[in-house]
Amino acid sequence: MRTDNKALLKVENLSARIDRQVVLDNLSFEVDQGECVAVVGGSGAGKSTLLRCMMGLTRPASPYRGSLWFGGTERCFTSKKQHARPEGIAFVPQNPDHGFDPLKRLNWQWRQAARIVTGSSAFNASQQALMDSLGLRSFGSSFPHQWSRGMQQRLLLGIALLGKPRLLILDEPTSALDSLIAAQVLRTVMTYAQEQDIALLIVTHDLALAARFATRTAIMTAGQIVEFGETSKLLDEPNTAYGKLLVSHRNWEVAVSHGDTVSAAAE
Ligand SMILES: Nc1ncnc2c1ncn2[C@@H]1O[C@H](COP(=O)(O)OP(=O)(O)OP(=O)(O)O)[C@@H](O)[C@H]1O
Numbered sequence: 001m002r003t004d005n006k007a008l009l010k011v012e013n014l015s016a017r018i019d020r021q022v023v024l025d026n027l028s029f030e031v032d033q034g035e036c037v038a039v040v041g042g043s044g045a046g047k048s049t050l051l052r053c054m055m056g057l058t059r060p061a062s063p064y065r066g067s068l069w070f071g072g073t074e075r076c077f078t079s080k081k082q083h084a085r086p087e088g089i090a091f092v093p094q095n096p097d098h099g100f101d102p103l104k105r106l107n108w109q110w111r112q113a114a115r116i117v118t119g120s121s122a123f124n125a126s127q128q129a130l131m132d133s134l135g136l137r138s139f140g141s142s143f144p145h146q147w148s149r150g151m152q153q154r155l156l157l158g159i160a161l162l163g164k165p166r167l168l169i170l171d172e173p174t175s176a177l178d179s180l181i182a183a184q185v186l187r188t189v190m191t192y193a194q195e196q197d198i199a200l201l202i203v204t205h206d207l208a209l210a211a212r213f214a215t216r217t218a219i220m221t222a223g224q225i226v227e228f229g230e231t232s233k234l235l236d237e238p239n240t241a242y243g244k245l246l247v248s249h250r251n252w253e254v255a256v257s258h259g260d261t262v263s264a265a266a267e
Pocket residue numbers: 018023041042043044045046047048049050060
């Protein structure tokens with residue numbers, strides 16, 4: 001449920017180019033404290049570029065206009081001095097390869113993350129419960145490549161949640177998971193985020209996921225956000241030609257629904 005709180009995050013008039021091609025064109029949207037917002041759109045819409053700009057990464061796209069407000073602090077996308085990711089934002093990439101050191105065992109990486117976040121390398125009860133509900137009971141002495149991509153993605157989610165960020169950005173969080181496990185993992189993430197007042201920004205191709213979890217949704221195509229509003233209204237009555245096209249092709253077969261009891265550990 002959307003609240004009337006002041007926005008936690010505001011992206012205003014963001015434009016960016018790769019070489020001479022405009023890949024982000026005057027984008028604006030916001031996320032309230034504790035809210036879940038989805039950004040949906042087809043391949044090449046500019047979703048990953050948007051996230052890269054938000055995380056302060058200026059390659060391959062370089063922003064030439066716009067600002068980002070987070071927790072009351074403004075960062076100009078064009079400022080050369082302010083490229084660092086704002087503190088309080090965590091990011092789980094679509095490709096888990098980008099989140100782990102391939103040469104270090106997973107239990108070592110988890111302990112390092114826990115130490116940074118909590119000051120202790122041992123699991124406490126709530127960390128263990130989070131791990132269990134993500135279907136991750138033991139790392140053994142595995143290296144990242146010995147785990148499935150789905151398990152790696154869930155571990156990154158666990159590490160990100162453990163940090164209790166104010167905003168967690170998820171890039172295609174279900175891309176490495178089958179639909180039943182995705183449903184369970186996303187419910188765990190949503191429950192934990194609500195308990196801890198963590199806002200979520202989910203970038204996805206999956207309109208069913210947006211319909212199930214996001215209070216507000218932005219529809220993106222060709223570098224523009226063509227619609228942004230309450231998810232249910234936007235999916236019931238899209239205003240633009242692209243919104244209508246996207247909604248008419250949504251896949252409601254994806255089982256992101258209440259009541260799934262499949263164990264994520266059974267992957
Ligand atoms: N390294 C690059 N060099 C040139 N053009 C690029 C590069 N990366 C992205 N682009 C272009 O920028 C535009 C936006 O791409 P982007 O990857 O952000 O889209 P996306 O919505 O994330 O797509 P997908 O869902 O397929 O990941 C596209 O036109 C793409 O061709």
